Amino acid sequence: QDVATSTDGTTAVLDRLKDKNITLLDQNGNVVGTLPLEGDAVGETGGITGVFMDGDDVYVEREHGPLVKVGNKDGSAAEEQEELPGRPSRDGTLLLSAGIVEASTGRIFVSAIQRSTRDHLFTREIRLDDAAMYLVLLDSDKQGTIYVAVVIGTPDPPPGDVRVQLVCLEPSQGVPTGGAYLPANTLPDETFRDLVVLDEGGVVYAERTEAGITYRVYHCS
Template sequence: MRKKVVALVAVLGALAAGVVVARGCSGDGTSKETGPVKPGHEKIAAGTSRDDAPRPAGSAVAIVAETSARPEKGAEVVFSATWGGTRLNELGRSRPDEANPEAPMSLAMDPKGNMFVLDQVNGRVVRIGPDGKPEAVIPLKEQEAAQDMAVTDDGKVAVLDRYNSKSIVMYDDKGGVLGEMPLEGEGLDELGFVTGVFVDGKDVYVEKEHGPLLRIGTTDGQPADRVEVPGRPTRDGLSYIKAGIIEPEVGRMYISSVDRTTMQHRFTREYRQGSEIRGILLLDTDKTGTIYLATLLVQNGQETVILSCHEPLKGIPTGTAVLPVNTMPEETFRDMAVLDEGGVVYSVRTEQGVSYQKYDCQ
């Protein structure tokens, strides 16, 4: 399948003032402005920003037409697990009477093709090898409310717990604790506004309200001077990116990029999805810098997940895919991870268990 994308017009100048950006989500996935982000709600708005899209004078803003895509068939299954106990082929699921149901909160990939699953219900991270077989378990240290994680190139794991330990704990590739970095401090007044943890080289960052990132520490687990960057770092080392929703009802959204060396605005490109946007599920890049964006749309009364790929320096679309929709009630934080070589691993949940499936743009 090839994505049929037509660029309608390139408009010189900034987007008009008064852009409305979706700032959070309700429990049913609909976008709305909120206060502190509640646990588990972030997955619908990952990558969105409380700030308007950057619109410096003289910058180019591109308007891109609606795209069409057909459902993917025969997706490659990377790993499957049943709901249950603590065996390596099982993952925890919780459905308490008086609290939100939970499934594994997050997943991440390392450059070697290992997949890491945050099984916070069982208090652990499970590492799955490139062959799809579980290899090891990292027990979590006093992180009863762990929600997100990031993995370094050499297999270290940074685990975010906003509400219990209120910290990021850094684990080595054997599961040993390297150090703990407190979240509270300069530049971070409300922990509920933390929307993810990210690793860039030897630095560990948290994202604030789906916008700028704040350095918290280093990959050896030590706190560091707090420095803010304007978005998520791309894996080719060239840019910082963010995305946001302009008008959810009519499907208007944007991707924005800043040059990492000069800190100058690179592009802001508007996309029109052609139907209501419920939220942004993924914003990340592969090693070449290709931007991967996944959005939850409502088409003909039904929810649809659209994965799209974009060229890194101008944001030009290069392909799409249609992914299955998770309809289970369990709250999660990050359901997708991009591989260094390209493609996306997606956590698809059913009543029987969870399947981690690989998709790519066509």
């Protein structure tokens, strides 16, 4: 139900419901190992909301909250299930979290913790242009810029009036530096991730229509 890739091309594929494990593939698609999703820190596997790779380590996210280390990219299970209070930023300096404060008024928050010291750096409230339905992206690029994207609008009556609002924040205080609007994907197809942040900046978005999938790059402006 999710996929993540490390800098050397190793890919982690999450199956939280059937096999309840993570399959690790090398850059040629060969299976190099599996990591079981078990342990008190992981809890019920149905509550896992993502898989993440940070250096050699593989983490799962528990109910949009802390990340739990489950093993190494070579397939060895973690001896201790270390927890991180947020998603690691690409530049290695921050741990990021985000959530909805009040959906009807489009209020969300983005929070950052200094990874080296675990000191709180900032919590920034952002007011979107419409009601917030759900978050679809929280990540950063190699320069530290933070990206958060939320599906906003009114879903009823179907297909509703919905779109994706992308907001970029600078990493020291969380001040918004720009944004963009993307068309919402309203087809019933299930996908792993429609949005991916590029190391050099910008977001690749898989726009799904009846005619197929088109990949477009969006930048905050």
